[in-house]
């Protein structure tokens with residue numbers, strides 16, 4: 001029996017739609033696997049009632065199939081589904097790491113990324129890897145067709161999760177099909193700035209690089225109170241604010257020591273719109289890791 005802790009992740013970071021991702025120090029899922037004749041799944045924890053246990057509908061089922069590694073898989077959810085914090089990806093990445101070891105497959109973490117991506121295809125219709133890559137590799141990741149680049153980075157973050165659900169599948173429907181050249185130039189500049197910020201552990205550059213005029217405005221309309229929450233976080237000292245993944249979580253980058261104030265302000269701004277929620281004071285963290293072998 002092997003247990004893996006698999007972290008939440010935040011994809012896109014504004015300017016890097018479907019490309020950028022970071023592992024978050026918290027929250028996390030715990031995935032425990034034991035060998036079996038056929039795959040069965042048991043889910044407990046945050047939002048478990050919304051997560052199917054049918055292997056054909058759960059991300060970990062697709063991973064077990066891709067690795068030809070049937071198992072009884074217990075998932076203890078720390079990352080609520082439809083949160084914009086890579087909930088489905090955390091389980092997929094955790095299962096990939098755990099089953100790889102359980103069945104002695106010998107695959108590297110990089111080789112497990114597309115396998116965990118198969119799990120994402122089950123829920124969003126596409127095998128995008130911008131969440132599973134940081135969940136496996138940790139740090140800041142850049143997913144380009146067929147390849148992933150990763151770098152360790154240290155930047156304080158606040159993730160504010162409102163009590164509303166936005167499914168990734170629905171949020172992909174509002175993404176514009178085309179962009180004007182001015183917006184493309186703006187986005188490239190911000191994405192490059194963010195990448196430089198990650199390489200230098202510089203929260204100011206990371207925050208500046210989060211600004212995006214193409215995808216984020218369309219997604220923001222799905223999140224009640226987004227504009228007020230963004231303004232409030234910036235007023236409280238955030239260096240940049242954007243939609244986390246497909247939403248509804250809102251992600252702020254900041255300097256050390258500012259997280260508590262920013263988190264409280266974001267919750268107040270949501271409350272003004274009648275929305276409750278919770279805050280994770282977090283930072284860029286490590287990838288999934290084995291925490292127990294029994």
Ligand SMILES: Nc1ncnc2c1ncn2[C@@H]1O[C@H](COP(=O)(O)OP(=O)(O)O)[C@@H](O)[C@H]1O
Nearest residue numbers: 051058059082083084086087088091123167168
């Ligand atoms: N192991 C899993 N963990 C979380 N969600 C899962 C899992 N397997 C399937 N799902 C489904 O995936 C959807 C949530 O995924 P998604 O919308 O991408 O949320 P998130 O933004 O938190 O990753 C829900 O419909 C949920 O039922």
Ligand SMILES: N[C@@H](CCOP(=O)(O)O)C(=O)O
Nearest residue numbers: 011018084085086168245246
């Ligand atoms: N690039 C994807 C990322 C979805 O992240 P999630 O955490 O909301 O599942 C997208 O923006 O659709």
